[in-house]
Amino acid sequence: MLGVFGSAIANDGDPNDLDVALGFLGEPHLLELLDGPVELSGYDRIDLAVLDGADPVLRSEALCGIPLYQLYQYQPSVFATEQMAALAERRDTEWLRRLDLEAMR
Numbered sequence: 001m002l003g004v005f006g007s008a009i010a011n012d013g014d015p016n017d018l019d020v021a022l023g024f025l026g027e028p029h030l031l032e033l034l035d036g037p038v039e040l041s042g043y044d045r046i047d048l049a050v051l052d053g054a055d056p057v058l059r060s061e062a063l064c065g066i067p068l069y070q071l072y073q074y075q076p077s078v079f080a081t082e083q084m085a086a087l088a089e090r091r092d093t094e095w096l097r098r099l100d101l102e103a104m105r
Contacts, residue, residue, distance in 0.1 A: 001051070001079055002072040005065045008043070018043045021062035023051040023082060025074065051082070056093045059086040 006019035020037050022028070028050055037046045049062045062068075063079075063086045073079045 001070070001074070001082065003062070003068060003070045003079075005062055005068040009067050009069060017045040017047045019047045019049060019062070021049045021051055028052065056086070056090040057097075060090040
C-alpha cells in the first residue's frame with residue numbers, strides 16, 4: 001500500500017515534511033525506498049512510515065488520519081481492512097500506553 005498524509009496535503013501553509021505511508025506484502029527493502037519518494041515527489045523532506053510492525057499510534061494516524069490520500073493498494077479493500085485493523089490495535093493497546101505514562105510519572 002502507498003498513501004500520503006499530514007500537513008503537506010492539508011493545504012494549511014508551508015509543510016515541514018511529506019509523510020508517506022508504505023505497507024508491504026513481503027520483506028521491505030528500506031534502503032531502496034530512501035530515494036524513490038524524493039524522486040517521485042520532488043520534495044526532499046520526507047518522513048517514511050513503514051506500516052508493517054509500526055507502533056499502533058503511527059499506523060492508525062498514517063492509515064486513518066485526516067487528511068489522507070490512498071495512492072495504491074494491491075487488491076481492492078486491502079486499505080480499508082488495514083484501517084480497521086490499525087484502529088482496533090490502537091484501541092486494544094491504549095491501556096498499555098496509559099500504564100507507561102503512569103510509570104513515567
